[in-house]
Amino acid sequence: MTLLPRPSSIGALPIWGARLLALLVAAVSVAMLYGGALLAVAGGSLFYLLTGIVLLAAAVLLWRGRRSGAWALVGLLVLTLLWALWESGLDAWALLPRLWLAALLAGLGGLLLLRSMRARLWLLAGSFAAIALLLGGLVAVSLVPGRGEAEVSRFAAAADDGEWRSVGRNQAADRFSPLAEITPANVADLEVAWVARLGYRKSGKPSAIEVTPLKVRDTLYLCDTESRVVALDPDTGALRWRFSPPKAKDTALLGVCRGVTYHAQPGATGPCAERIVTATLLAKMYAVDARNGRRCADFGDNGEVDLTVGMGEIQPGYYFVTSAPTLVRGKMVVGGWVLDGQETEEPSGVIRAFDAVTGELAWAWDMGRPDEPGLPPAGQPYTRGTPNSWAPMTADEALGMVYVPMGNATPDYVSAHRSDAANRYSTSTVALDAETGRVRWSYQQVHRDVWDYDNASPPTLFDMPTPAGPVPALVQPTKRGEFFVLDRRNGRPLVETVEKPAPGRPVPGERLSPTQPFPVGMPSFSGGRLREADMWGLSPFDQMWCRLKFVQARYDGEFTPIGLEPTIVYPGFLGGSEWGGVAVDPDRRLMVVNVNHFAMYNQMVTRAEADLRGIAALRDKQSIRKTVNISPQMGTPYSADVNGFRSPLGVPCTQPPYGEIAAIDLATRRTVWRKPLGTGRDAGPFDIPSNLPITMGVPNIGGSLVTRSGLTFIGATQEKAFRAFDTRSGKLLWYRRLPAGGHANPMSYRSDATGRQYVVIAASGHFAMRNGQGDALIAYALPKGEE
Numbered sequence: 127m128t129l130l131p132r133p134s135s136i137g138a139l140p141i142w143g144a145r146l147l148a149l150l151v152a153a154v155s156v157a158m159l160y161g162g163a164l165l166a167v168a169g170g171s172l173f174y175l176l177t178g179i180v181l182l183a184a185a186v187l188l189w190r191g192r193r194s195g196a197w198a199l200v201g202l203l204v205l206t207l208l209w210a211l212w213e214s215g216l217d218a219w220a221l222l223p224r225l226w227l228a229a230l231l232a233g234l235g236g237l238l239l240l241r242s243m244r245a246r247l248w249l250l251a252g253s254f255a256a257i258a259l260l261l262g263g264l265v266a267v268s269l270v271p272g273r274g275e276a277e278v279s280r281f282a283a284a285a286d287d288g289e290w291r292s293v294g295r296n297q298a299a300d301r302f303s304p305l306a307e308i309t310p311a312n313v314a315d316l317e318v319a320w321v322a323r324l325g326y327r328k329s330g331k332p333s334a335i336e337v338t339p340l341k342v343r344d345t346l347y348l349c350d351t352e353s354r355v356v357a358l359d360p361d362t363g364a365l366r367w368r369f370s371p372p373k374a375k376d377t378a379l380l381g382v383c384r385g386v387t388y389h390a391q392p393g394a395t396g397p398c399a400e401r402i403v404t405a406t407l408l409a410k411m412y413a414v415d416a417r418n419g420r421r422c423a424d425f426g427d428n429g430e431v432d433l434t435v436g437m438g439e440i441q442p443g444y445y446f447v448t449s450a451p452t453l454v455r456g457k458m459v460v461g462g463w464v465l466d467g468q469e470t471e472e473p474s475g476v477i478r479a480f481d482a483v484t485g486e487l488a489w490a491w492d493m494g495r496p497d498e499p500g501l502p503p504a505g506q507p508y509t510r511g512t513p514n515s516w517a518p519m520t521a522d523e524a525l526g527m528v529y530v531p532m533g534n535a536t537p538d539y540v541s542a543h544r545s546d547a548a549n550r551y552s553t554s555t556v557a558l559d560a561e562t563g564r565v566r567w568s569y570q571q572v573h574r575d576v577w578d579y580d581n582a583s584p585p586t587l588f589d590m591p592t593p594a595g596p597v598p599a600l601v602q603p604t605k606r607g608e609f610f611v612l613d614r615r616n617g618r619p620l621v622e623t624v625e626k627p628a629p630g631r632p633v634p635g636e637r638l639s640p641t642q643p644f645p646v647g648m649p650s651f652s653g654g655r656l657r658e659a660d661m662w663g664l665s666p667f668d669q670m671w672c673r674l675k676f677v678q679a680r681y682d683g684e685f686t687p688i689g690l691e692p693t694i695v696y697p698g699f700l701g702g703s704e705w706g707g708v709a710v711d712p713d714r715r716l717m718v719v720n721v722n723h724f725a726m727y728n729q730m731v732t733r734a735e736a737d738l739r740g741i742a743a744l745r746d747k748q749s750i751r752k753t754v755n756i757s758p759q760m761g762t763p764y765s766a767d768v769n770g771f772r773s774p775l776g777v778p779c780t781q782p783p784y785g786e787i788a789a790i791d792l793a794t795r796r797t798v799w800r801k802p803l804g805t806g807r808d809a810g811p812f813d814i815p816s817n818l819p820i821t822m823g824v825p826n827i828g829g830s831l832v833t834r835s836g837l838t839f840i841g842a843t844q845e846k847a848f849r850a851f852d853t854r855s856g857k858l859l860w861y862r863r864l865p866a867g868g869h870a871n872p873m874s875y876r877s878d879a880t881g882r883q884y885v886v887i888a889a890s891g892h893f894a895m896r897n898g899q900g901d902a903l904i905a906y907a908l909p910k911g912e913e
Contacts, residue, residue: 141191147234148188148195154227155181161670170658170677173209174670177202177228184235199235203228213659219782219822223662223669288876288883290341293385293450294707295873297521298587301709303874306835307883312908313837313850313860319884319907322363324350332893333381334869335901336448336705336828339886341875342388342400342416348903351381351890353406355414360884361877363905367419371406379443379465381407384518384705384870385450387458388416389482398422403482405447405460409433409440413485426485433460436490437473438507441745445473447516449705452528454521455560457481457488459528461515464536466578467757467766468743470543472536474507475514479528479563489563491556493547499563511536511544513552517705518584520600522614527566529587529600529614530556533580537759539688539730539766541574542636553579555602555610557617567617571604573639576632576687578699578768579605583707590620591715591793601710603703606684607651607721608644609790621647621795629682633689633730635763642685649790649797653723653780655683656696662781663773664811672779675771679727688728694771696780698726700894706829706842706871710792711853718830718838718853720787720803723823725771725780736765775811783823785843787830789856799856804843808867813896827892829871831885841868841887844895848872848887848906862906866891866898882907 158178166175180202187195206228214220287304294301308316324335339348339358345366346358357366386404400416403425411433413425421429433447434440444465451458457479464472479488489499494509502508513535521528532555535541535548544552553572556565572579583603590599590611600614611620625641632638644650661676663669680686681694688695702721709718731741736758743760757766771779778784783802791798802823809824810816828842837859838851846867850860870888877884884905891898 144188144191144195144238147231147238148185150234151181151188151199151231152185154231155179155185157667158670161667161674165670165674165677168674168677170673174666174673177206177666181231188235188238193239196235196238199232200239203232217781219662223665227666288341288878289343290339290873290875291388292340292453293338293387293518293871294520294584294586297452297454297523299518299520299584299707300586300588300712301707301829301831301871301873302711303831303833305833305874305876305883307876308833308837308874308885308908309835310837310852310859315908316850316860316862316885316906317909319882319905320361320363321905322358322365322903324348324356324888324901324903325352325354331379331381333890334892335888335890335903336382336384336870337888338385338871338873339903340386340388341873344878345416346875346886347386347388347402347416348888349383349386349404350901351383353383353404353408355386355402355404355412355419357402357416357419358903360875361880361882363903369412369414369419369421371408371410371412380446380448380463382448383407384448387451387453389453389458391483398424401425401482403451403453403458405433405449405451407446407448409446409462411447411451411458411460411480411485413482424484431480431485433462433478436476436501436508438510440473441743443744444468449516449518451480452519452521453482454523454528455526456483457560459519459521459558459560461517461519461530463516464514464533465744467537467539467759467768469758470537470761471510474509475512475533475535476508477515477530477558477563479560491558491563491565493551494545496547496565509545512548513554513580517582518707520584520587521560522587522598525598525615526560527557527614528560529585530558531581531583531585531602532556533582534575534578537757537762537766538578538580539576539728539757539768540636540759540762540764541576541638543762549574553581555581555585555600555612555617557614569602569610569612569617569619571602571606571608571610571643573642574637576636576638577685577695581605582705583703584705585614586708586710586717587614588710588712588717588792592620601708601717603708603719605697605699605702605704607653607697607702607723609648609651609708609717609719610643610645611648619645619647621645623647628685629687631689632687633764636687638687648795649788651702651719651721651786651788652684652697653701656681656694656725656780660781661779662777663779664775664777668773668775668777672771672773675727675779688730688766690730690732692727692729694725695728696725696771697722698724698770700724700770700825704827706827709830709832709838711832711836713834714836714853715792716798716832716853717790717792718787718832719790720785720826720830720840720842722825723780723784723786724778724825727769727771729767731765731767733763733765741765776813777811785823785826787838787840787851787856789838789853798854801856803840804845804847806845807847808845808897825895827894828869831872831874833874839872839874839885839887841870841872841889843867844897846889846891846897848889848904864889864904865902866900867895869895882910
């Protein structure tokens, strides 16, 4: 006997409504039963299997027209809510995928149970209210009030310094502007002052404008994706001059340049007394006159230095330079970008210094020949396969040291073949003597790195406040989301740093370090240890898929070695800090950081299997797309299959936020405020923008700028946006859309001609973010008359 209202009843749904709902519930139950059974067998949560059973029973009852089928859906929602609260608490992002489908089915079942149209309308209104509350919880962000006391670093410029003479503003790379015309009180009035088009040629290779311009007197200097040097008018963005390196076969696999270097020769006048030096994607270094862009004839061979000299054979695309040379004591210090993961005998990671005027080699630090600071003997290249440094470097002129963030030795995911020197200096901060290139000290952030955790950020220098007075310090951001604070005179930790046991059981033939260093005296942004309950999705179905993949993989926490079975690496190589580094406000003693939280799903492949699959090292730039997720690692027993841990919808399997911004008090070493960075507006399943301006924290590449007035500017996000926060509190004060993602560090300067303060960012999009493609350099300023 049916208990549902008959079709002829006033206000009741006809029986076909119940049967349509039964078909929907049955389809959902099949997916839940299948996926839930796989998850349960793998040792995961039983809840999805139980949900499938309840849904199947409800579908049968609904098809038969019984009220109990609708009540079963309502009861399932209650159970799902209790389970979700037990598993994840009141976290809105965690509750969303667990509840919305159950709520939808329960709402449809409730419509069947209610007889009057008024009651149904009340049910719908209540459902919308509940959804609104849940979405409101997603938008809400907790803030911790900031505080600060004036204490000016010796690196901070005078208050009237309106220039920006290094990529990081100064040798310390503190990214602190002493300008205060734009303030928290008037930043809301910022408007576009001018836009310069830098030119963007579609070359078929991944490219992004990641440059931070220099501002010296009356000119801006920068580079573009083709290694051209550009000089612009700082008040209009008009082109002053452009230097284009000689065209040759372009073998670089990336189109990236992060900046150029300015040098003024003391006491010199005439041509090239002031010069711009750039290192290029073709492994050349050029010096041009800062006034007109003409080559400096006294530098190398008519303004050109060949960085391939002494390197031996270089396969096309295996060696180029993306970061600006570092100027210290009259020398240009350069590293190089070495193609990841291809083979054991890739080009050397040698660090070299060249005289800033003549271009002559001053010294070379080749860790395989530490006592030979010159060119290697004829026929013997710099030691191959050693760790390289592709990120920006920093320097201390007074101490006579250059601080080098070292990457990993190639290939990335195995270490047994590496020399003792390579294992010693991989993923380390190395302080080199600026005069000789000798190692003054080194500190390693990852021992025997087989996770691709190379140091991608420049070490930022600051004077650390202590009870005994300021101490010369540096902070090394890492992909791990850990921040190592060291005495820059000797490399000793200035905060409590301990060695903790690390997981073992690597693949046969490998040996790992039994411990890894952790700076426990600083806040950690590693993301913590993952659990099955932390797996996420846009629906219960992809969340269930991610949970299944999680329990099927090996995961022993941070530093889980990649095995022959699927392995979760968290943080992944896009975790923590990237090349944008940090910004330090010395007045408020605050360090602003932006970090990523992204997991990898990796697996080793035996050489025999790799050979069967045709996996081999790249030999031409067109073949890079054939092995995007493969590290061939020729010369070792294993290749590595490297993938982001994402659902079939292309959404990360871990829970938001995927990107954060925070401020750390450098005196107390405590987090002052911390919040998700970016909305989901330009992200979504299958890389289709959702257009939902809900703050969730999205992946970010690029860094921030802080000002004396108390503002933090940052682009960086997958969202096409530029923001200004209050540095003390983290309150969002200003937001503007960009034509494409802004993945360059912003900078600020004052015009000599007009006195206006500008804030500038490049907006080109980024190939890894799929957030547009452009060539704009955008300057913002207060409206004329408000300065």
